[in-house]
Amino acid sequence: MKTIAIVNQKGGCGKTTISINLASALAELGNKTLLVDMDPQSHCAVGLAVPEEQIEQSIYDVLISSCNGESLKLTETLWQINENLDLAPSSIDLSAFEQQMNGMSEKENALMNVLDQVKDQFDYTIIDCPPAVGLLTFNALRAADEVVVPVETGYFALHGLSKQLETLNILCQRFNQKIDVRVLASMYDIRTKMAREILAELRNHFADKMFSNAINFNTKIKEAASFGQPICEYAPSSKGKRDFELLAKSIVEQDQQDQNKQLVNSLSDQLSSLSTSADDLALAVNDFEKDPETIEVEEELKKIDEEISKYISGSPEQLLGDLIDINVENLDIIEDEAQQDLPTTEDKLTDYYGVNQINKAVYFVTLYPKADLVQIAGDFNNWVPEETGLEKAGKSGIWQTKLKLSPGKYRYRLVVDGKWQQDPYNEKVEMNPYGDFNSIVEVN
Ligand SMILES: Nc1ncnc2c1ncn2[C@@H]1O[C@H](COP(=O)(O)OP(=O)(O)OP(=O)(O)O)[C@@H](O)[C@H]1O
Ligand SMILES: [Mg+2]
Known part of the structure; x- marks a missing residue:
């Protein structure tokens, strides 16, 4: 409650x-x-x-x-x-x-x-x-x-x-x-x-x-x-x-995001601390014979892996699986563009929300689990949302699109099921004449 x-x-x-x-x-x-x-x-x-x-x-x-x-x-x-x-x-x-x-x-x-x-x-x-x-x-x-x-x-x-x-x-x-x-x-x-x-x-x-x-x-x-x-x-x-x-x-929405963030962060913290322990133990055991402590840690790692798979496959925690999917999908899209800029699996998955420039492409990633249609309107499409829709990642609530924009500063708003709103994951904002906030992206 x-x-x-x-x-x-x-x-x-x-x-x-x-x-x-x-x-x-x-x-x-x-x-x-x-x-x-x-x-x-x-x-x-x-x-x-x-x-x-x-x-x-x-x-x-x-x-x-x-x-x-x-x-x-x-x-x-x-x-x-x-x-x-x-x-x-x-x-x-x-x-x-x-x-x-x-x-x-x-x-x-x-x-x-x-x-x-x-x-x-x-x-x-x-x-x-x-x-x-x-x-x-x-x-x-x-x-x-x-x-x-x-x-x-x-x-x-x-x-x-x-x-x-x-x-x-x-x-x-x-x-x-x-x-x-x-x-x-x-x-x-x-x-x-x-x-x-x-x-x-x-x-x-x-x-x-x-x-x-x-x-x-x-x-x-x-x-x-x-x-x-x-x-x-x-x-x-x-x-x-x-x-x-x-x-x-x-x-x-804020509550759901907080809960998802907590869940993802706690699982990724558990994973990374257990991986470190497993690595340390592996190094310590030179002949690679597994001692009981290593086996114990590996079993815990397996349990957490299974926990993650459970989230990936089943509702209602589908969302967490989708957060992992988007990470993989992003990797696919940008693979040929900038190997050195690829997100690593250690990055926090939630960091991808918002707007990110990778080489010449600008990625817009957001989370609207209940939306049927997410579009974007801004300087770059004459504020016509119908010009630019975001794609839903699988059955998830994650929506994304990639735009090639020339260097410069752009204002935009998200249009979710017809309702205009600021990008909740982009802190750069500017007030518009209607008293609402436009989100800002600066492309280098
Ligand atoms: N958005 C609004 N549009 C029009 N009238 C409003 C709006 N919000 C409140 N009011 C009106 O303003 C008056 C004061 O509102 P309200 O009673 O909610 O304030 P309050 O902070 O609870 O007052 P109190 O401190 O006495 O408890 C009420 O007559 C209410 O109908
Ligand atoms: Mg009152």
Whole structure:
């Protein structure tokens, strides 16, 4: 289970709107999702049409029960919103939580302990925080793997933001906890010059600590809340729904990439450490008679080889096999071009994502497991994506193409199932007039 806290002590910057709609979008993508309301204002219940007067037990009761060693389970207090989305509602009692917890040793870990009970039942937990830095927000931070800080792209947006991030940093240090903190532009109104300037400033300042897509100001989002519905139900074809869908997809995709990277790196680390041990042992045994230690290491190597073959042949871990395939395919394509530039098998497979120049050819390699069509549009094809499609490597989610480009600087964007986006694996970017990022490649 991945837990994401939506935090900003600034009131009205879109925390609850983002919590409700991100949770709904994740649920719509098929993820079992839990929305936890840690704000005594109970706005999540209002925004999802859960009648407040019918809420008998809230997250407050579960937290208190957990701290007192009592047996109230979180699952007994959940409200099912749809097949994949549950709400842990809050209540006004939560405003007394800090006072009541005074002196309790586990007071900052209460939510973390409670969520631990349901970690196998949900893929994602989204926590809506109150507009204050107090015990409730501490609890959310302790429970979180990731923090999203919504920033309204209005006049007071940047005011106090650095202070807010510094506070988060200090809290993480105090808890000795590593949390990913990312900034999300909210209520972005592209029509106003000030919003465009503020977004550019945020992107300049926070770079990769910022989500590439913003949540635009959209009146349908406001209306949806007043009808007690998430935007994906209230206005499924609205821009607001698309923004949250993109946000949810980028979070899921990032998780998959992190997991794949971890898996590939841990297997390749195991392989290289075992190969080194095997080599050392082989050298030590001059007459090549195998001693028991060598045999043991070789057997472990064989096991890891088998593990890798398993991933290559079978779903759902097909992806890892495909990562290995692409390495081999790349080798085939460029064999005649530059022997000395060939990637070696020791290189990390994930290093090939993004854009790489090998001699005169530029390789674009990216990962979109769920896409049906990946194209590229840029200066080099007059921004016409239909001109240049990427090829899918086998059944994998890896897409690649090779272009011969003359020396110079080129801007481009990827077009995935018709949606324009920056290349997630290329850090070189430049803002375009629409407030989005173009990816940059410089060919020598
Ligand atoms: N993208 C958006 N487009 C239009 N209106 C929005 C958008 N995001 C939020 N709003 C509106 O702005 C107001 C404040 O949003 P919201 O309640 O989500 O902020 P908040 O940070 O949770 O506030 P608080 O700090 O009081 O908890 C609400 O009326 C909401 O409907
Ligand atoms: Mg709120």
